[in-house]
Amino acid sequence: MSFDAFAARALDTAASRGAGYADVRFENARSERIEVRNGVVATLSDASTCGYGIRALVDGAWGFAAASDTTSKGIDRTAARAVDIAKAGAAIARSRIGRVPPRAYTDSYATPVRRNPHEVPLGDRVSLLLAAEKALHVSPKITVGRAWIDLWRTHKIFYSSLGSRIEQTLQQSGSGIEAMALGEGEVQTRTFPGDIGLYKAGGWEVVEQAHLEENAPRIAEEAVALLSAPQCPSGVFDLILGGSQVSLQIHESCGHPAELDRVLGWEANFSGVSFLEISQLGKLKYGSDAVTIVIDNTLPEALATVGYDDEGTKSCQSDVIRNGMLAGYEMSNDTAQLIGRESNACVRAQNWEFVPMIRMCNLNLLPGDRPFENLFDDVKDGVYMESNRSWSIDDHRLNFQFGCEIAWEVKHGKRGRLLKNPTYAGMTPKFWNSCDAIADERSWVAWGTPNCGKGEPMQTGRTAQCASPARFRNVQVGVGYDG
């Protein structure tokens, strides 16, 4: 039976059982991971998973059922189950929450890929990692070296009872290295690129962009040097953040609070709510005039780029913060209609097993107008930090504390000595309003985050925050260590 016939059967069954609207998403996903650890290939796996998820809307209540059983009976059973679940919710509903999407599409999308990673011989992929990991062992103090590649390919087709048929083939790739140095009673870790590796939409070219082996000795030497570096001081300093740390800052203190489901309380019991309120749109000074953050789910190389989201809404661009002012939210169809807007296609499911929900997708801080090196100018007493090590923020997304792997003192415009265990803390709007300079497009990178957790059952999302390094004034630095 073809996907079209499977879908027709699922949607017909849902309708005959009482669904006013239904959609079905078939997915076949393949994940390949190689990880080298201390010269040994610790992980070499190739996993595929295939199945479908059906959403049914009954009297304003949603039901979702997913299965891998693609027999006719399995399709019938799963569609009926989705409707039954919806009816169970409708039976105790105090109001209607689900809404029918406004339009249907027939279209297709494929990630632009310059080199198909699955055509790169496995032996070559392993050799690349073995060489990169070996290059980390610059000292006996490096007790753990790691190098990894992830390749993810997803083929999915979305059908709705409104008539949508959207076929997408997505390719995402990533790689990284990490060195852990062991000293007297402490460990220091350095990771590259960024803090988790470089993850983007695309093929083998993404792995090649990382230049793992070339950077491995420097990263490892930094890990060793950190063991004898002085502790990052505590106090209020001007702070320059490397691009990957700015990406993390966007993710935690802009991306999550601007998810409209959080603003509405839909994530209240787990990942939390938001300090933002609907009434603040166009009124809240979220950041300084230098700060403009946009959703762009059409940017070809960014990790979360797709043609259509998992509710069948076409990808688009929209503002979250424009020149410092709160301008919009990440939205689904249901939530957008509640505030009189249309969805901006920010809905994703981890895979076929999971219900689609609002996810941060590509949330980009637009670059500034000066070279990275110029961020150090007119900083009399500051700290430059790179590469996230620790991240924590409250359930309203206000009070945050982040730690980085490495830092350097900045004195009178010059980068100085190395500092270990750097941390900084702040309150979200105050922090973004202290941003007075952002590096230009030459250091703007589509940093991907492949492991964003949200929802119950918990789903892992793949997001991107394109960013370049940025400068923040008068930030609390050196929190969490007693010296």
Next chain:
Amino acid sequence: MDSAAREALARRVLERSGADQTEVLVWSGNDELTRFTHNLVHQNVAASDVSVRVRAVVGKRSGVAATNVLDDADLDDAVQRALRIAQLAPEDPALSDLPRGGKTEAPEGAYSAETADATPHLRAQMCDEIFKTAEERGYWCAGFVTTTTGGVTIRNSSGACASFDGTDSGVNVKMNAGDSTGFAEGYDNDVVRLDARAIGITSAEKASASAHPIAVDPGPWTVILEPAAFGELVTYLVEHFSAQAFDEGSSFMSDGLGKLYLGENVTIQDDYAHPLNPSMPFDYEGQPTQRVTLVENGVGKNVVTDSYWAAKLGRENTGHALPAPNAYGPQARHVVVSPGRKPLAELVADTKKGLLVSRFWYIRTVDQKRAIVTGMTRDGTFLIEDGAITSGVRNMRFNQSIIEALRHCEFGNALHRTGGYSYSLVAPAAKIDGFTFSSGTEF
């Protein structure tokens, strides 16, 4: 899919392999969850799947492939992919033979037919009881009711064959009352034993008691952590008990076993058969899981191993393997912290000035070796003065070494099962002196 069908499927796959050694892992699962907010169900889901993972070993090389398409062609493809990967992989001299397994028995209470048969309508009834509790007080609630069924079979060419079927259920409620919130949870393998209304009432009472929270100064405080809060803190110690972290130097016990690391009243075990959290009696290599004392009276006693790390370190295989391939090493998956002597109420009554914490949020490691973590309080934090709760307190951020905390602690006498998206463990309430808060919030 029942255990007999999983074992037959595993045999089908095993017979297809031409590798020197082969391991087949079959999972079957049915996960259902009804989630609510504003006294309304907004996400209501169910997912079922059966998947197969094949580990092929050729000499000292291994590869893993997985699929959830169970026809002959796709199973053949998975076996061939695993074999091809193994043939291309570099040798790992430390790779040990697949374990031969052994006799195992599921602990009592691990499976409940009532949980396996739970319907979305039962979950809706439980939600409705919580909604009514909220509505009676003019509050709104968010949370979930979940029921799950899972089966695991591991079969390998060394003769190991182990199967386990288990169920689980949970209720999680955050009650919202204007300027305050309250949290309560319950987990049990048998959904019949979960009292959704009582859990809703507990969360509502916490929300009510923490109304109009006041700000207190950051700094060192005596805290009493309820089991949900203490349990989440303890999860950040779990990786320290792995043979891999122990050997590589990142564990707080890497200086050697037999040394006093924590307070003499601290005993931590890994116990898959604990009555509050009965779980799988073998690991993901089919090796029987042992009950392991990790810390006894403050002294580091043992780390957990799998076949690889047992062979590498010359230690006994304790049966704590994660599914292959696994770069994280063996893990303690069923941690139990031994209780103390006093009820929670007495811990509060004995406190001159302190804070009672219901729940933490977003704990992250700041310093691995010293086990310094940071995080926030959430959903019910209270001021204790002269042995009594006197007010709700606005939420605060802490920075604290767990090791230091467990050198100055006292435990409640009741054990509770607590859980999150990546853990499930058994813990008492804990009273800790000198717990360091670094900043506050406005809520």
